[in-house]
Amino acid sequence: MTSPSFLTLNLVSGLAGAGKSSIARASGRTSISLDGADRAAVSGAIAGTGTRSEVMLEIHPSAVPLEVAVAVMAAGGDLVLHSEAGAIRLGNFVSVLDASTFWRDIRSDKLAPEPPQPCATHGEHDRTVADALVQQIEWASVVVINKTDLSTAAECADLRDFVRLLNPSCQVIFARHGHSSVSAWLPPRVDMLTWLQQSPGWIRQLNGEGLLASGRTGLGYVVYRDPRPFHPGRLASFLSDTSTESGEILRSRGLFRLASRPHVVGSWNSAGPTIAFEPTSMGSHDPESPWGQEIAFFGRNLDGARLTANLDACLLDDREFIGGPMEWRSLTDPFPAWDLNQDDD
Numbered sequence: 001m002t003s004p005s006f007l008t009l010n011l012v013s014g015l016a017g018a019g020k021s022s023i024a025r026a027s028g029r030t031s032i033s034l035d036g037a038d039r040a041a042v043s044g045a046i047a048g049t050g051t052r053s054e055v056m057l058e059i060h061p062s063a064v065p066l067e068v069a070v071a072v073m074a075a076g077g078d079l080v081l082h083s084e085a086g087a088i089r090l091g092n093f094v095s096v097l098d099a100s101t102f103w104r105d106i107r108s109d110k111l112a113p114e115p116p117q118p119c120a121t122h123g124e125h126d127r128t129v130a131d132a133l134v135q136q137i138e139w140a141s142v143v144v145i146n147k148t149d150l151s152t153a154a155e156c157a158d159l160r161d162f163v164r165l166l167n168p169s170c171q172v173i174f175a176r177h178g179h180s181s182v183s184a185w186l187p188p189r190v191d192m193l194t195w196l197q198q199s200p201g202w203i204r205q206l207n208g209e210g211l212l213a214s215g216r217t218g219l220g221y222v223v224y225r226d227p228r229p230f231h232p233g234r235l236a237s238f239l240s241d242t243s244t245e246s247g248e249i250l251r252s253r254g255l256f257r258l259a260s261r262p263h264v265v266g267s268w269n270s271a272g273p274t275i276a277f278e279p280t281s282m283g284s285h286d287p288e289s290p291w292g293q294e295i296a297f298f299g300r301n302l303d304g305a306r307l308t309a310n311l312d313a314c315l316l317d318d319r320e321f322i323g324g325p326m327e328w329r330s331l332t333d334p335f336p337a338w339d340l341n342q343d344d345d
């Protein structure tokens with residue numbers, strides 16, 4: 001009996017010029033660029049891998065690593081037909097960060113580069129550079145902080161601490177021109193997809209894991225919970241206030257409810273200066289669905305008491321709350337309408 005052979009695909013993400021190719025070269029791995037995130041793009045990219053047992057798939061800066069991984073698994077059947085490897089397996093999810101530009105990029109509201117070809121998983125292109133960066137960190141098993149020669153040791157350590165805040169489970173490696181001074185990547189996990197889905201710091205904070213944050217450079221987190229819904233007008237004023245009295249929020253993620261849309265559980269998602277609200281598919285009365293707010297904030301010099309007080313002021317007060325959902329619906333709501341029938345299209 002012959003032992004099964006595998007083609008291991010490491011998914012590599014990073015903004016343009018972060019050092020993805022340098023890392024492939026330094027580690028002696030073949031690198032293939034993946035222009036889309038759909039099954040056809042994945043099958044096409046892998047068709048030429050020949051007898052190699054491991055390659056690095058460079059995903060587009062605007063693609064979400066986890067979505068690409070799902071496409072890779074879906075394309076797995078086709079790939080077995082095209083490649084000489086016996087089966088496809090996911091390797092590490094590697095995110096490459098440019099230490100010299102990271103803090104500028106995470107604070108940017110610029111759009112990430114347009115994907116070169118439209119495909120289902122990209123949808124309408126509205127991903128910002130900051131959003132791309134946080135997704136790349138949160139869905140990584142290995143984060144390589146590259147171009148350390150262009151930053152001070154303190155800046156590199158600060159970036160490492162921020163990465164650990166957003167993704168406490170990943171392996172963090174420092175590199176120059178893709179060459180790491182420390183260890184090699186840890187071997188990929190067998191249950192990589194399941195494991196990654198529990199990795200992001202915001203999921204772990206909301207699950208109550210209470211992870212310790214580094215206080216050295218002021219990086220930290222605040223978890224906000226309250227069973228009451230937000231008043232839409234007061235929440236909009238809070239979001240438009242650019243003062244940093246309660247610290248600098250660099251990332252926030254969670255679930256929330258607007259009083260004017262009482263039966264929809266909303267997704268709260270901010271990266272750098274940009275925030276996006278979307279409806280979730282969670283049922284209003286599901287035991288898993290929060291009644292009000294469950295949001296994890298990550299940033300620098302966060303003043304938990306002040307941030308909590310500011311958010312409390314956005315909730316319905318006692319008099320408004322007693323009015324009930326019929327009255328709440330008539331509150332002026334400045335946020336864009338949600339398409340609640342997306343899945344029915």
Ligand SMILES: Nc1nc2c(ncn2[C@@H]2O[C@H](COP(=O)(O)OP(=O)(O)OP(=O)(O)O)[C@@H](O)[C@H]2O)c(=O)[nH]1
Nearest residue numbers: 015016017018019020021022146147148176177178
């Ligand atoms: N100073 C410095 N330059 C680096 C380092 N790593 C890569 N570079 C340079 O940065 C540029 C981009 O590096 P690549 O490895 O091609 O980056 P990439 O992410 O593959 O770039 P794209 O494929 O264009 O997205 C090249 O000119 C590299 O020589 C590093 O650690 N330090």
